[in-house]
Amino acid sequence: xxxxxxxxxxxxxxxxxxxxxxxxxxxxxxxxxxxxxxxxxxxxxxxxxxxxxxxxxxxxxxxxxxxxxxxxxxxxxxxxxxxxxxxxxxxxxxxxxxxxxxxxxxxxxxxxxxxxxxxxxxxxxxxxxxxxxxxxxxxxxxxxxxxxx
Numbered sequence: 001x002x003x004x005x006x007x008x009x010x011x012x013x014x015x016x017x018x019x020x021x022x023x024x025x026x027x028x029x030x031x032x033x034x035x036x037x038x039x040x041x042x043x044x045x046x047x048x049x050x051x052x053x054x055x056x057x058x059x060x061x062x063x064x065x066x067x068x069x070x071x072x073x074x075x076x077x078x079x080x081x082x083x084x085x086x087x088x089x090x091x092x093x094x095x096x097x098x099x100x101x102x103x104x105x106x107x108x109x110x111x112x113x114x115x116x117x118x119x120x121x122x123x124x125x126x127x128x129x130x131x132x133x134x135x136x137x138x139x140x141x142x143x144x145x146x147x148x149x
Contacts, residue, residue, distance in 0.1 A: 005091045005098060006084075012101045013083035015108035017076050020057045028108060029054075035104060039097035041090065049086065053079050 012032075019028035029050045036046050057075055091098060 005095065006088050008098055008102055008105065009087035009091055010080075010084045011109075012087050012105040013080045015105040016083055017053070017057070017080045019108050020054055020076075020079075024108075025054070028104075031104060035097060035100045036090065038100070039090075039094040041094075049083075053083070 016028060016032060019025050033043065033046050033050060037043050056079060087101065091101070
């Protein structure tokens with residue numbers, strides 16, 4: 001199989017599995033089913049695969065303290081592999097579906113920069129600084145050193 005198509009199948013599988021954890025799952029599920037149907041897939045079989053993916057991920061045990069469904073646990077990895085293989089086999093027979101599948105994966109991919117969150121909690125009675133890049137901090141001048149505050 002063409003490595004580019006295999007990579008596309010893996011990207012689409014990842015996007016699909018991540019979509020299960022988000023509000024747009026129903027739309028993503030319907031869109032993938034429509035893409036596969038348009039290129040010759042059996043509708044009931046696709047719907048059954050999508051429903052099983054949802055059931056497996058929603059029924060999978062979650063790590064303690066994890067908020068909601070985790071898209072990177074063992075069950076998600078298994079589903080990503082399952083869909084990558086299914087989509088790779090589909091693309092091997094229906095290369096014309098590649099453009100639609102690429103758009104599907106691109107549309108579901110989160111925008112760059114959304115993966116980084118900084119949470120800062122300061123409980124001390126001193127200054128606290130957070131920076132995304134360079135930061136220069138100078139000591140405060142000693143009391144009575146000419147500063148008027």
